[in-house]
Structures are given as C-alpha cells and as structure tokens.
Amino acid sequence: MDAAVHVLVFPWPRQGHINPMLQFATALVDVGVQVTFLHTEHNLRRLAQAHPPGLRLLSIPDGLPDEHPRGFLAFMESMCTAGSAAYRALLLSLVCAADAPVTCVVADGTMPFAIEIPEELGIPALSFVTHSACSYLAFLCMPKLVELGETPFTADDLVSSVPGMERFLRRRDLPRGLYCTEQGDGDPLVLKFAEAVGRTSKACALIFNTATSMERPALAHVASGTSDVFAIGPLHARSSSAASPSLWREDDGCMAWLDGHEDRSVVYVSLGSLAVITHAQFTEFLSGLAATGYAFLWALRPGMVQTTSPALLREAVGAAGGKGRVVEWAPQRDVLRHRAVGCFLTHAGWNSTLECAVEGMPMVCWPFFVDQQTNSRFVGAVWRTGLDMKDVCQRGVVERTVREAMASDEIRAAAQAMAQQLRLDVAETGSSSSELERLVRFIRELSV
Ligand code: UDP
DSSP: OEEEEEEEEEOOSSHHHHHHHHHHHHHHHHTTEEEEEEEEHHHHHHOOSOOOTTOEEEEEOOSSOTTOOOOHHHHHHHIIIIIHHHHHHHHHHHHHOSSSOOOEEEEETTOHHHHHHHHHTTOOEEEEEOSOHHHHHHHHTHHHHHHTTOOOTTSOSBOSSSTTOTTTOBGGGSOBOSSOSTTGGGOHHHHHHHHHHHHHTTSSEEEESSOHHHHHHHHHHHHHTSSEEEEOOOGGGGOSOOOOOOSSOOOTHHHHHHHTSOTTOEEEEEOTTTOOBOHHHHHHHHHHHHHHOOEEEEEOOTTSBTTOOHHHHHHHHHHTTTOEEEESSOOHHHHHHOTTEEEEEEOOOHHHHHHHHHHTOOEEEOOOSBTHHHHHHIIIIIIOSEEEOTTOOOHHHHHHHHHHHHHOHHHHHHHHHHHHHHHHHHSTTSHHHHHHHHHHHHHHHHHO
16 A cells, blocks of 8 residues: 555545546555545445445535435535535545545546645645546537527537537537526536536546547547546446445346346336436336337336336336336446347436446437437447437337347447447556556655
8 A cells, every 4th residue: 555645536426426436446446545435424324335445435414414305406505515614624634634644636527616625725636527528528618609609509500619529519419407408508507517617627637437449539629728638437347346336225136037038138228316207208218118029127216207106117117018127226237238138228327328338238318418418429420339319208219219229230330349449448558547557647746
C-alpha cells in the first residue's frame, strides 16, 4: 500500500454513478492506492451486498429522512446544501488526519461542490464523468445551442453546434429533462446538468468511463477545451468478480429460468434505476414484446410504473402470452452474458450501454432522459450496434425493432466487433489500461 497517496472517491449517490466509481476505486486499490469511498448514510443502509475488500467506506447524511422519495430536483437541492455541508466537514477532518490524510479527491462531475470544496482547501480534485463523452460534449455545448436557437430539442433538424456530430445529431438526440418535451432546453434538470458540466470541466483532470475506440472524436473535442482527459473504461470489463453495489436485492432466480431457454431466444428488458414510466407506456412495451413471440425477462423495479403495484404488473405480464418473467432487480451483467439472451431492450443508460457493448449484445434503445438520448443515437446511427426507438413508445415499434435486433446479422456483427475491440482496450497493453496507468501516475504526482 502506498502510504503517501490516499484518494477519496465520492459518487453522486445514485446506482448508475456508484457502480462505475466503485469499479474505479477497486482498480485503484488493486494497484496499491489507499482509497476511502464515500456513500450517503441512506444508501449505505440499503446496500444489499458486501463491498470489495481493501476499501474503507464512510458516509454523510444527504439531508432527507429515510422515507423521502428523493425525487431528482429535491434530492439535488438537499445534496447541494445539507450534503455539501457534511462533506466539507468530513473532508476537513480527513485532510487533517494525523494518520494517512486524504491527498486527492475524485468526485462525480454531477456535483460541482464536491470538486470545488477540496480545491478551496488546497486538495487536488479530479472530476469523474459517469456519462458518455458524446453526451458530455452535448451538455458542454448546451449554452451555445440555446444561444443560437437550436431548439426545441424535439425536432428532427440536425444540430450544427456540437462539434464532430453535425452530420447525424438531431435536436431529438440532445439531452432531455423530465418535464417539458416541447422545450427540452428550458428543463430545469437539463439546465442543472449543463451548469454542472460547465463548472466541473474546469477540474484539474476529467476521467471518463469510456474507451477511446468508442468515442475518439468526442474525447478529442472535450480535451481540446479543458484540462487533462483520461479514458479508462469500460471499467466493469476489467474484472468480472467485483462485488455488486446494488441498492436493490438482485433476484438471481432468473438465471435458472434463462438456463431453460434456447440460445439467443430471450429479450432482456430493463430501463435502469431511475426511469419511471406510465401505465400506458408499460402496456405498449408489454403488447409489443408479447407480439414478437419471444420470451422476455423484464426488470421492473417497485415504483417504476406509475400508479401500478408490482403484483398487478406481474399479473399483466403473466396474462400476456405466458412467455414473460418479471424480476424487481436483475443481476444484469450475468444476464447480458447468458447465452439465452438475444437482445437488450434498454433505456441506454451509459452503464447499461457499456455492459451490453462488452458482451457484444444487440440493443433496442428507448432513451428516457439526460444523456440517454445522445447515447441511443450513437448506438443506432454511429456504432450501429442496435436500433433507436427514441421518443416513440408504441407497441408496433417495439415489436418491429425487437424482431429486427434479434434477427439482424449486421447488428450482431457490429456489436461483436465492438466487444472484441473493448476487450483489447482493457487488456494489459490496451489503450484504457495505459490511460489508467497514466492516471495513477498523475494522482501520485498530485499527492506529493
Ligand atoms: N442494473 C442492475 N439490475 C437491474 C437494472 C439495472 O444491476 O435490474 C444495473 C445495471 O447493470 C447498471 C446500473 O444498474 O450498472 C444502471 O445504470 P445505467 O447507467 O444503465 O442507468 P441509470 O440507472 O443510471 O439510469
């Protein structure tokens, strides 16, 4: 263990941010760096499984009572006030500790305060980006887009002010918020994200959970206007054994169910940890899936479908042809690796996109919000490893795209080629591994 270097890793306290930052923390521990990983107290109580050994866990309050629903804006507000005050106090004590003080912070770029507070205290802070580089660049260009009137974000017009994407990025592919589909540019969530990206892009370095082979042009554009950029992903592909930091209990009973199916005969469906859909949208997905005739495994978190209890959802799936299986939370990486799964109907969250890419699995994307609109455009129009339903949720479109993704040799070949490249990228001499080594050296130099 390198006693002179002690890194505090602080993710935005949501599943899709905890996962890659924990993988990053594990990679640091593996090369002998001392790491403290910061959760919120609420999440630490919920964590279903053990953490990797060698990692110190600490927690701060997020300022909300346990039973609070933690909706996006209320949660953000609370983290920026109560969470930020608790973080400052903890950081001060960690930096001044007599034994192994914290020498460097790697914080999630979603929280500007988590980078600005250590900088104020004279501690170097790096920003970790849990989104794709392409969506990061789109967020970075957001003020320019609004200034030039490239709105509303629902139109089919090509966007001219995101460099390198002029030929395929439409306004509909820009990051989307929750509330106004007609005026995506005015959505408070998108504006908050864009502001955070603008502020944290000034950190002394940006770390991306992506590979240069996937996002070379976007990474180059980001690097041209900011500090040092490291592309070290997909981090989860570095080790298949990392403990899962799931906030929900994984239902691995579905693995035996998958064992009973033919190769590539099952559609895996998940919209991640945050998306919430209406009952009408649920019905469109269900009808479309049932019409394909394929068996499907659907991860349906409690509360994911508005106003409908888990029991009613199971009943509806059971009544739709008997080929569907529901779990509340799937062991997703194992599911995507299973020979019986033929395609992934996903919201194109960045972790899900990477997990799918590493397995060479065709995707059907129905992006929900923020970065997912841009990710799904890349899947459908640039990498061609899947199809993009974009903002359309109709049973006929679900049926057609799932059938095509299950059957298309072109899509499968593109997905397999990408998987092969990513495996090279994370291998010992691959570009992501070299970038990780360069990053560790950078952190060690900052820490002296
Ligand atoms: N996930 C899982 N089981 C599920 C659904 C999701 O393990 O049933 C994991 C998935 O593997 C991924 C993360 O949750 O690592 C979701 O992150 P992503 O960026 O895809 O989407 P978000 O939840 O942030 O919208």
